[in-house]
Amino acid sequence: MLEREAARLSEIQPDHHVLEVGFGPGLGIEAACQYVKGGQGKIYGVDFSEEMVTMATKLVRQDVNDRKVKLILGDVADLSFFESNKFDRVFHCNTYYFWPDLDKAVRELHRVMKTDAIMVTTMNYERSIRMRDIGLFRYGDIDQRRYMNALEACGFRDVSLEKTKNKESGAAYDVMYAKKV
Ligand SMILES: C[S@@+](CC[C@H](N)C(=O)[O-])C[C@H]1O[C@@H](n2cnc3c(N)ncnc32)[C@H](O)[C@@H]1O
Incomplete structure (x- = not known):
């Protein structure tokens, strides 16, 4: 699962504040939560689909109740509900292609990250290209260079x-890193 890989590669520490954007059904949120158990850290998620917020909330209900996880219905291009310099880690998986204003989204992510914070992006580029080529990817732009x-x-x-490759399944995938300085 690429969401779990993104959480793992983020090297989340127990006291980290972490944001996942476009969490979908919530597997990345669930994985990230394991890394802050026993610490003061907290996992935040932003997704602009009400359905996904409902689905993911069910998956991590206990952690939401315990206030270890906060899931927010919102757009990555407007994170005004977060103060600046809040997050130690940001990760996302299979989602930047759909952000309507990539520059604005990236500026917001930069604003809410602390200095030295890392952002991790995972994706299955080859599979996405194949899907695009057979017409299954009509919305969104997967161009990695554009994002970088x-x-x-x-x-x-x-x-x-x-x-890289998933250690368990051997499945190949791409990971992108970026650091706020
Ligand atoms: C293809 S799904 C990926 C879900 C999950 N990350 C995964 O890999 O299974 C893209 C997700 O990004 C969310 N999304 C798309 N554009 C968004 C935006 N501008 N702001 C926040 N979430 C967005 C969608 O609602 C959806 O849940």
Whole structure:
């Protein structure tokens, strides 16, 4: 699962404040939560689908009740409900393609991240290309260079792309890193 891989690669520490954008059914949120158990850390999620917020809330109900997780219905391009310099880690999976205003979204993510915070993005690029080529990907733009250029233009540094494999399943996927300096 790419969401779990994104959480794992984020190297979340028990006291971290973490944001997942576009959490969908909530598997990444659930995974991230395991890393802050026993610490002061907290996992936040933002997704602009009411259905996804409902679904993910069911998945992590206990952690929501325990106030370890807060899921918010919202758009990544307007994170005004968060103060600046809040998050130690941000991660997202299979979602930047759908952000209507990539530059605005990236600026908001940069604003809410602390200095030295890391953002991790996972995706199955080859599969997405195949889906696009057979017409299953009519909305969204998966172009990795476009995303990485937007990050660099916004001020992120150490923007990188790696091809890697899931240790358990052996499935190949891409991971992108960016650091706020
Ligand atoms: C393809 S799904 C991926 C879900 C999950 N991350 C996964 O990999 O299974 C994209 C998710 O991003 C959310 N999303 C798309 N655009 C968004 C935006 N502008 N702000 C917040 N969430 C967004 C969608 O509602 C959806 O849950």
